[in-house]
Amino acid sequence: MPIDQANLNPKYMKGRKLLIEQVNIPGIETFDVYRKNGGYRSVDKAIKTMSPDDVVEEVKKSGLRGRGGAGFPTGMKWSFLAKPEGVPRYLVCNADESEPGTFKDRYLMEHLPHLLIEGMITSSYALGCNLSFIYIRGEFMWILHILEKAIAEAYAQGYLGKNILGSGYDLDLRVMPGGGAYICGEETALIESLEGKRGNPRIKPPFPAVKGLWGCPTVVNNVESIAAVVPIVNDGGDAYAQIGIGRSTGTKLISASGNLARPGVYEIDLGLSVEEFIYGDDYCRGMANGKKLKACIPGGSSVPILPHYLVTKTAAGEDRLMTYESLSDGGFATGSMLGSGGFIVFDEDQCIVRNTWNFARFYSHESCGQCSPCREGTSWMEKVLYRLENGQGNLRDIDLLAEINKKIEGNTICPLGDAAAWPVAAAIHHFREEFEWHVTNKEESQTRNFGLSKEPVGA
Amino acid sequence: MKLHVDWNKRHAEKRELSPESLAKVNELMTHVPEGKHKSALIRVLHLAQIEFGWLSIETMDYVAELLKIQPIEVYEVATFYTMFHLDPVGKHVFEVCRTGPCMLVGSDDIISHIENKLNIKVGETTEDGMFTLKTAECLGACGYGPMLQCRHKNHEFLTKDKVDELIDAYRSGQFES
Numbered sequence: 001m002p003i004d005q006a007n008l009n010p011k012y013m014k015g016r017k018l019l020i021e022q023v024n025i026p027g028i029e030t031f032d033v034y035r036k037n038g039g040y041r042s043v044d045k046a047i048k049t050m051s052p053d054d055v056v057e058e059v060k061k062s063g064l065r066g067r068g069g070a071g072f073p074t075g076m077k078w079s080f081l082a083k084p085e086g087v088p089r090y091l092v093c094n095a096d097e098s099e100p101g102t103f104k105d106r107y108l109m110e111h112l113p114h115l116l117i118e119g120m121i122t123s124s125y126a127l128g129c130n131l132s133f134i135y136i137r138g139e140f141m142w143i144l145h146i147l148e149k150a151i152a153e154a155y156a157q158g159y160l161g162k163n164i165l166g167s168g169y170d171l172d173l174r175v176m177p178g179g180g181a182y183i184c185g186e187e188t189a190l191i192e193s194l195e196g197k198r199g200n201p202r203i204k205p206p207f208p209a210v211k212g213l214w215g216c217p218t219v220v221n222n223v224e225s226i227a228a229v230v231p232i233v234n235d236g237g238d239a240y241a242q243i244g245i246g247r248s249t250g251t252k253l254i255s256a257s258g259n260l261a262r263p264g265v266y267e268i269d270l271g272l273s274v275e276e277f278i279y280g281d282d283y284c285r286g287m288a289n290g291k292k293l294k295a296c297i298p299g300g301s302s303v304p305i306l307p308h309y310l311v312t313k314t315a316a317g318e319d320r321l322m323t324y325e326s327l328s329d330g331g332f333a334t335g336s337m338l339g340s341g342g343f344i345v346f347d348e349d350q351c352i353v354r355n356t357w358n359f360a361r362f363y364s365h366e367s368c369g370q371c372s373p374c375r376e377g378t379s380w381m382e383k384v385l386y387r388l389e390n391g392q393g394n395l396r397d398i399d400l401l402a403e404i405n406k407k408i409e410g411n412t413i414c415p416l417g418d419a420a421a422w423p424v425a426a427a428i429h430h431f432r433e434e435f436e437w438h439v440t441n442k443e444e445s446q447t448r449n450f451g452l453s454k455e456p457v458g459a
Numbered sequence: 460m461k462l463h464v465d466w467n468k469r470h471a472e473k474r475e476l477s478p479e480s481l482a483k484v485n486e487l488m489t490h491v492p493e494g495k496h497k498s499a500l501i502r503v504l505h506l507a508q509i510e511f512g513w514l515s516i517e518t519m520d521y522v523a524e525l526l527k528i529q530p531i532e533v534y535e536v537a538t539f540y541t542m543f544h545l546d547p548v549g550k551h552v553f554e555v556c557r558t559g560p561c562m563l564v565g566s567d568d569i570i571s572h573i574e575n576k577l578n579i580k581v582g583e584t585t586e587d588g589m590f591t592l593k594t595a596e597c598l599g600a601c602g603y604g605p606m607l608q609c610r611h612k613n614h615e616f617l618t619k620d621k622v623d624e625l626i627d628a629y630r631s632g633q634f635e636s
């Protein structure tokens with residue numbers, strides 16, 4: 001079955017393309033072509049006509065929210081950065097992209113490396129940093145080379161190094177790889193890793209804005225957040241804020257995976273309906289092989305799963321939209337989260353128990369091991385789910401999972417523990433019948449899958 | 460999380476990095492502020508692994524000398540990150556993604572197909588020392604699965620036929636790096 005990959009030509013995709021408009025221009029990965037197509041205008045504009053605070057102000061006005069998962073307003077984060085005299089401050093770009101279901105940052109960096117570098121220069125200027133880093137997961141080694149090549153070009157053109165554009169502003173930009181560890185996407189673990197250590201998250205406070213890299217004030221931002229600073233500075237924060245709905249402004253890259261007819265990376269206007277995103281001709285074109293949709297995890301593996309009847313409609317019967325607010329409508333009971341935009345779709349042939357076990361194994365494998373509730377809890381969950389999936393479980397196991405969950409939740413240094421616990425809770429909440437069927441129909445559960453769940457009466 | 464390390468199996472002759480890699484190490488030291496050269500550690504371990512295939516204790520001690528840090532600081536890091544091979548591996552290491560989105564599109568079948576084809580289990584190396592099979596957690600290619608990575612190169616949209624071709628291509632030296 002050949003997979004029809006998301007058409008790489010954004011011209012044929014609906015909606016504004018603030019980030020990936022130029023992705024198909026031949027040679028766009030080189031400085032010259034990128035520059036000819038309007039590249040580095042935001043650096044010119046910021047350095048020549050704006051103060052650092054002006055840039056921060058535009059980002060605030062844009063309403064941009066962190067694209068790495070938590071959705072914290074970027075402008076506000078920037079204004080929290082401590083600025084003690086005589087102490088360097090750092091901007092670190094989080095290119096760890098390790099949340100299962102997410103592969104958008106990679107797409108940006110592979111195709112438009114200069115967009116990220118331009119965003120890093122403009123953002124570093126706004127924050128007053130003279131040395132900035134891109135921390136990229138070690139498995140993206142070929143992208144590290146793409147970025148290093150582009151950075152060398154930017155140095156040669158006077159956009160990096162000493163006295164940029166004759167302004168007196170100096171900036172060095174470096175790329176540093178990880179070594180394969182999901183936890184290094186968490187910002188304090190990332191900082192530890194950048195210091196050449198194990199990726200053990202730090203206890204907060206102090207927050208990185210006060211004490212980050214080498215004990216200095218540090219801002220950590222996702223690749224897509226940094227890239228979005230470019231159109232925000234070019235066209236103004238107000239223009240950016242006009243796209244989207246309410247507090248979900250601008251465009252968002254969505255990584256679509258699973259059993260879709262056309263998986264891939266899409267740039268959407270926030271506010272697009274989930275229905276159109278999944279079934280629309282401009283987007284995923286529905287399910288692969290004409291199957292029925294069973295479930296969807298809209299924001300990467302750490303967010304709650306939605307059963308088919310809550311994917312395109314909220315519990316209140318309204319259209320579900322691709323926004324921070326609409327996707328979380330109903331809290332964890334009937335909603336989910338936009339997260340990193342890792343949109344994973346399941347067809348009717350998929351087994352929720354198996355998938356829940358698979359993700360539990362992921363978190364158990366990736367726990368850094370510092371906190372007992374996370375280290376032990378994730379591995380217990382994995383074992384119990386393995387038992388259930390393989391027809392060796394009992395009904396008590398389902399409650400046991402809920403108990404382990406409660407012991408992890410809120411009792412750990414970093415959010416990985418919660419990220420492991422909540423999806424299990426959500427899966428049991430919506431698919432309890434399927435979990436129970438694995439216990440009551442042990443043999444059958446080894447030969448076929450449960451199929452679609454029934455919509456609860458009165459839901 | 461990695462649990463147990465059998466240190467007895469992890470020795471090899473001491474070797475030095477090539478002049479090109481040593482030049483790269485020196486360049487990396489200039490990328491960070493004075494005294495923060497430990498930051499280059501992960502990158503240097505990658506360089507060492509590319510040249511030596513895996514990280515023996517001797518290699519780690521050598522890296523410690525290069526960066527003027529304690530050997531324990533290198534062991535701590537090398538044992539934490541999953542990309543580093545602490546045991547000898549085959550010439551080509553296939554790391555197949557086994558996480559959710561890839562599983563939805565058939566990574567389980569790909570893994571067992573490779574096992575059958577190479578007559579080894581996950582974690583093992585073929586007798587001729589040509590291939591090691593490992594599984595990996597999400598490698599950031601979820602929409603392009605099933606996929607595997609071999610020596611920093613991705614192979615995506617895998618089918619059984621494509622895997623067969625890939626194995627032949629690696630055997631015949633087509634992907635030498």
Ligand SMILES: Cc1cc2nc3c(=O)[nH]c(=O)nc-3n(C[C@H](O)[C@H](O)[C@H](O)COP(=O)(O)O)c2cc1C
Pocket residue numbers: 065066067068069070071072074094095096097098099182183184185186187188220221222223225226414415416419
């Ligand atoms: C376990 C864990 C993994 C994370 N992985 C990533 C990641 O791969 N990429 C990323 O940008 N943010 C990741 N984050 C979020 C970061 O901690 C941080 O919030 C983010 O980089 C901030 O950037 P933003 O405000 O631009 O989103 C992760 C968080 C946790 C708790």
Ligand code: SF4
Pocket residue numbers: 183200201366367368369370371372374375412413414415416417
């Ligand atoms: S919650 Fe888990 S991953 Fe986070 S610090 Fe604790 S043990 Fe490590």
Ligand code: FES
Pocket residue numbers: 100101102556557558559560561562596597598599600601602604606
């Ligand atoms: S799940 Fe396989 S690459 Fe992400």
